[in-house]
Amino acid sequence: MTSIECDQFIAKPPAAVWRALTEPELLARWWAKGDIKPVVGHRFTLDMGAWGEQPCEILEVDPERLLRYTFAEETLDTTITWRLEPEGDGTRLFLTHAGFDPGSPMGRTALDGMGAGWPGILTRMAETAADL
Numbered sequence: 001m002t003s004i005e006c007d008q009f010i011a012k013p014p015a016a017v018w019r020a021l022t023e024p025e026l027l028a029r030w031w032a033k034g035d036i037k038p039v040v041g042h043r044f045t046l047d048m049g050a051w052g053e054q055p056c057e058i059l060e061v062d063p064e065r066l067l068r069y070t071f072a073e074e075t076l077d078t079t080i081t082w083r084l085e086p087e088g089d090g091t092r093l094f095l096t097h098a099g100f101d102p103g104s105p106m107g108r109t110a111l112d113g114m115g116a117g118w119p120g121i122l123t124r125m126a127e128t129a130a131d132l
Contacts, residue, residue: 003098004115008122011090014064016132020125021067021082026132030124038067046071076100076110095122 010017020026022038034046038061045053059079060068068081078099085092097114101107 001111002100002102003096004100004111004118005094005096006118006122007092007094008119008126009087009090009092010126010129012129012132013089014084014086014091016129017084017091017093017125018064018067019132020129026128030128031121036069038063071097072110076107078110093122093125 024036027036032046032048035044040058040061042058044056046056048054054072057070066083071078071080078097081096083094100111102111
């Protein structure tokens, strides 16, 4: 296994979920501080606390539908993809965090730790979006 896949129902329309994913002040409320902008080629960092500043680059943007970026370039070299699908009066948010190297100690540790951590982070994301 080289990726983590999770999903979360959020009782808000895709526009609100998109804001929580792409507006720096909202992203900081549920995950990490960073100067994200949904513009292909935009380079930014995410402050992961004890893990330090992690460099990222926006790879793909389809507003209110898809956001994909590199994460932890030159250490983990993984990719995070957020996919939004309308579901009833809300949104189903899908996360794929891919590209882990389970053969390396750092890759295995990151895969296990983030695999356990992402569900809680998605719950916080849903709580943040609920306030919008």
